[in-house]
Amino acid sequence: MQMSTEIQCHTISVLVDNESGVLARVIGLFSGRGYNIESLTVSEVDPREKLSRITLVTSGTEMVIEQIKAQLSRLVPIHTVRDLTVEGPHVSRELALIKVAGIGEKRVEALRIADIFRANVVDSTNESFVFEIVGKTDKLDAFIKLMEPLGLIDVARTGVAAIARGSEGL
């Protein structure tokens, strides 16, 4: 059988026991087997059941993506592995805090672009802003690129959180 050799980007949601070492298991799996991690976020989502949700963005051929899901499912403390990219429409968001320093026209331009992107100013001095921006990865990329000539100093990004559309849970 032939499988596609095209490199695809997939967003994968993983529900895990929130126990020590679980993140190391996931990361170790990716580094040990040479898979890519484009983005990884993790946080506890169910304190009563002690479950955390990991959102992974990864890329690879069809065969590699299938392997990644199978290898993840094999880890003992992992409950559910779902490929949001395959399973249908989903929403993904990322938050970034972006520091831009400048005065005069550049400062005004930065503020103007921030307004277009619906970024909020969460800190300000006479010569700098910290913008908070939420959106898809490419929106954040575009905003950061525009800030570069305007005095971009620092970027902190959360990585992607994603969830399927509709009424079904993970």
Place this chain on the structure above:
Amino acid sequence: MAQETMSGAKIVLKALVDQGVDVIFGYPGGAVLPIYDELFQQNQIKHVLVRHEQAAVHAAEGYARSTGKVGVVLVTSGPGATNAVTGLTDALMDSIPVVCLTGQVPTHLIGNDAFQEADTTGITRQCTKHNYLVKKSDDLARTMHEAFYVATTGRPGPVVIDLPKDILMLPAPYNATAKVKHKSYKPQVKGDLKKIEEAVKLLANARKPIIYGGGGIINSGPGASQLLTNFARTTGFPVTLTLMGLGAYPASDQQFLGMLGMHGTYEANMAMHDCDVMLCVGARFDDRVTGLLSAFAPNSKKIHIDIDPSSINKNVAVDLPIIGDVAHVLEDMLKIWKSTQAKSDARALEVWWKQINDWRKVNCLAFEQGSEIIKPQYAIRRLYELTRGRETYITTEVGQHQMWAAQHFGFDKPNQWMTSGGLGTMGYGFPSAIGVQMAHPDALVVDISGEASFMMNMQELSTAVQYRLPVKVFILNNMYMGMVRQWQELLHGSRYSESYSEALPDFVKLAESFGAVGIRVQKPDELDGAIKDMMAVDRPVLMDILVDQKENCYPMIPSGKPHNQMLLGPVAAGTEAIADEGKVLV
């Protein structure tokens, strides 16, 4: 069941007893002294003191592989745990159920670089199926039982439990948990019936079918081997097995083509290459099996039965994956084959078998035994012939002797062949034989070895002597790391860089110094007598068999070549057996 309170160390032993453990392999040290103190005061569990922790894990592997039970290891913190790492990795690669208890510094010292502290769970995370650090006494009993459940179910593997010393000393509650229910880990054992039906259809219409079986059949239990045999007999299909699968189908059967892969038989590899439907049963398309991937069985539909979904489409994209335990799936497959009155294509099969028998005529394993120098293949053939009447278990080290053993020793039953397949660990065979002999005290257990591999764990002679384990080490001594030398001949202009076994000990005297028996064999006509002597001795025996130093292991698929381009014997000097792209492969 009433809850009892006892010390952590007592809980550990009680859980082992409740899990049916009767033998453990280990080495004491500061962090595990509480367990050793409890061991001293009981007589349900026998402890085998090894001479190096790596050997403890290999012994547990041999025990596990030859019984189908879990092998249990007990080592101390720090160096005890790090020495066990090679064994754990070996067990992971070959899917052997092992539970390894490691001592740890007390919880309040973890992270302080305390004496004999190592981050054992960190170090072993990638070389175990799962691992635990018990931080709370209340978790101890549950963790012990869960570890056995994880090690034995699904695709088996090694599990480490790291036990801080304070946890071993503090009292805690113990529940005899009969059945462990895990929140997230639930391996699938029954195959999808629709897919099995589809497989039956594919197989019934096959014109050039082949069954390619692996170690998963052995792990599934003796019933799986029986079902495989029934299925092959029912269909009349040829069967080939991987290194790990040997014994899953009787080697003496006409439908058996021998092992496949890099040093497999010509007929098995040619049949794999030319087949139109492949039924892969509990094998994982390892690179030693497939050869050049892009030319692997190019015109075949592939059916793959495996309990581990991550084995599917890992190296080779298959047409019909069936997730499930081999025995369950084969049972359903046989039922459906019969209930749907499926029939193999008899006429096509006749043509196929004729082709296979033509390949067989190449007689790819042939060798010429003269009167002066012992051929290693001949030594193994004689060992096989002379031990046929006895219950015999064979372990091996890694290298040429391992491949010759796989080629020339016939296994008719599962669980009688213990070898390091995935990791290729030199030094595996001797301690493994000790584990096998512990489980089968009356059987003949032989480690087919090379002189270099044997020296990697020869300290275990002391263990064998101490426990009066009559294991035999059958050293095919060619004074080379033979497989390294063979590759240097093929790839590096016969520059034998560091592959000569210099300054070897006198193995006969070595054996005697440990209190074992040493026998040296130099001539072909001495061999039978020496093997009989070896079998007659009820003590550990070291056989030093001086074999042809230049003999190489054939047939061989050179790296980077497909199945149908096997080398049947040495190539003429100057010919490029392996192309540049093959040279980078291992």
